[in-house]
Amino acid sequence: MSLSSMRMDEIIALKEETERRYQQFKEKGLKLDMSRGKPGADQLDLSMKVLDAISSPDDYNSESGFDCRNYGILDGIPEAKRLFSEIMEVSPDNVIVGGNSSLNMMFDIIAGAMTHGFIKDKPLMKEEKVKFLCPSPGYDRHFSICQYFGIEMIPVKMTSTGPDMDAIEELVASDACIKGIWCVPKYSNPDGITYSDETVIRFSKLKPAAPDFRIFWDNAYAVHDLTDTPDKLLNIIDLCRENGNEDMPVVFTSTSKISFPGAGVAALASSINNINRIKKRLSMQTIGPDKLNQLRHARYFKNLEGIKAHMKLHADILRPKFEIVLTTLQKELGDLDIAEWNTPKGGYFLSVNTPVGCAKRVVELCSEAGVTLTPAGATYPLGKDPEDKNIRIAPTYPPVSELALAIELFCICIKKAAIEKLLGERA
């Protein structure tokens, strides 16, 4: 029965039970962390052989014959470019394989745009105003980059098929200050939503007022499926080319959650125009990326099949974690109509919407009982959730036993906050 349709005596009974359970949790003295999208140590163990993929003595040459131990090769060794071209479904010519961080590649492209522009002679620093569209809830680190560079962020509502395309189409067509949009198109952070075919097609057909409008397509979870019937994401690069928007999208991905966060390999894909522009800047920045780490990864994973087989091992570890979260949410909150969430088929997150005005309170209650959540609001630009209702759940890092406790407490806290609100017990 939904909370709002309960009789007062039923509400009071639920309140008392919830209070009792909350106090019991407090007495446990928990210290659990459900805040961060990190793989667990057991997942990292899956990739240890990557480190042995080159060791001493060995052949350290790329398949092109280039000694990967020495200087050179700005855009990645051929076998790494091929591997990422398979993951990103593009030609190797459209790929730059970089260092250990796709976030750094995104930051750097925006840094480059500030001083030099996404296109020639259009440095964003010289513009009166620069705006980015920010589908929200979204990834806080995307928003931080905008904040750092003084870029105004315009939140765009997320729907079950991706961001609100009506709003996006209208905004980019009417405002030439809008220079970009952040997207996590597959298993989005934090909702776990994959953009529908229609959404991707509409993206590819955008008619932005700004000639230098760019789609930052952060496909961080491209191969991070949890089930045998994974979501399929259409190819933004192909579609944009077909629709005369070849230079619009820049696609990012990495092995951070395939091999090692921080010690993996990141890559981007874009039009030849964009690739050449990025390479020109790269040639000023560095003599080249860590090619030995690229070689390790290319030799170990070999190709997309190798990656997919490896990701099944990750899925076997992660599936029970998502299941305990989803099962508990359903069991505790399924009937009460006080919370909403998706059922992601991959990725690293899901998000729960509490009643309006309750997210901060839930995070606070969890914290007081020893469970750390991502701060409420973190999934919105400037950390401000206008309805104070979205909470990101990161179920990957804690062991299942701890996660079961943490998510049970989380549900109790949502009930407690919802009842407080209903009874007008909070200011």
Place this chain on the structure above:
Amino acid sequence: MSLSSMRMDEIIALKEETERRYQQFKEKGLKLDMSRGKPGADQLDLSMKVLDAISSPDDYNSESGFDCRNYGILDGIPEAKRLFSEIMEVSPDNVIVGGNSSLNMMFDIIAGAMTHGFIKDKPLMKEEKVKFLCPSPGYDRHFSICQYFGIEMIPVKMTSTGPDMDAIEELVASDACIKGIWCVPKYSNPDGITYSDETVIRFSKLKPAAPDFRIFWDNAYAVHDLTDTPDKLLNIIDLCRENGNEDMPVVFTSTSKISFPGAGVAALASSINNINRIKKRLSMQTIGPDKLNQLRHARYFKNLEGIKAHMKLHADILRPKFEIVLTTLQKELGDLDIAEWNTPKGGYFLSVNTPVGCAKRVVELCSEAGVTLTPAGATYPLGKDPEDKNIRIAPTYPPVSELALAIELFCICIKKAAIEKLLGERA
């Protein structure tokens, strides 16, 4: 006997002999490269065990207990910070250990200064004009960064004790547009000169008109000694602190030419103010550097003693290469008074000054006979050597046998160019 004091018949005889030798070289069909400051494959072989310093199964924790395979730690793991603090002779608190490229760190600090300033609210993009001092000859990639950002470069003469400090003191004191200077203070690129004590002390006492003036102290060859009596460089960080210029210097170094170019570890050292400012930007750029590569290096080299022992192995390989170059220069050109060079006690380069107006011609002649040199002019801002006389010699990459041929040809080409000039045979 010097060329200029020869009788005409002697000059003609030398010319004929030089022509004959040059033709003989051309007939050999050489294809040699003396252009790039790369270690040879035998040097890379010295470091193969670095790759095995962590392998599977192992303990992947930093000494602080942090799992280096996972996200986190923005400024480097403690053992890597300590190792670099020993190399750079500073406290670990003053160190940030980064990714694989110190050049990238330099680029990034300037990119950050363009949009956000070296100090708060002083973005260089908002300044009418920004200038950097460029001791010349110097490192072309430093100059390229300035060129990329539209920073005006003011060449400063190099002397045998470092850059011309009279000029630098006067320039920085009188022009608030001058925001920085590039230095390679030990075994400078390309001269192989180490800044004298007096030079470093005078740097530390500079009184720049610009409050945000920065010294880019690229100590790329900090431990790259060739002899048992290495040059000693004073500590710019300590001296600047003592002289009230704590925030002025930023010191860079890397293991690129200790372990692997491209797969090594880079670091910087500066004041706590600067470190905090850089870390704030870093926190927007990345979740952290490749800590597994830091762990590999820290475990293998352990400390400065370990680094020094390793560098002796490099020196054993490099010493004969520098010796064949210096011996040949002396033997071929020592008496003719048509070329000058230094005798570096370390580093990766030396440079030769030809008669004025002959450098381009020498590089061209070498190229026609199959030996690639660094382009003439590359050691000056915008690639323009005002006297067209400086040529960088990079003796490290070719095997000694090839190097002997290449440097002999180089000397022949200098003679040929000098005689052409003397006889007025070139326009």
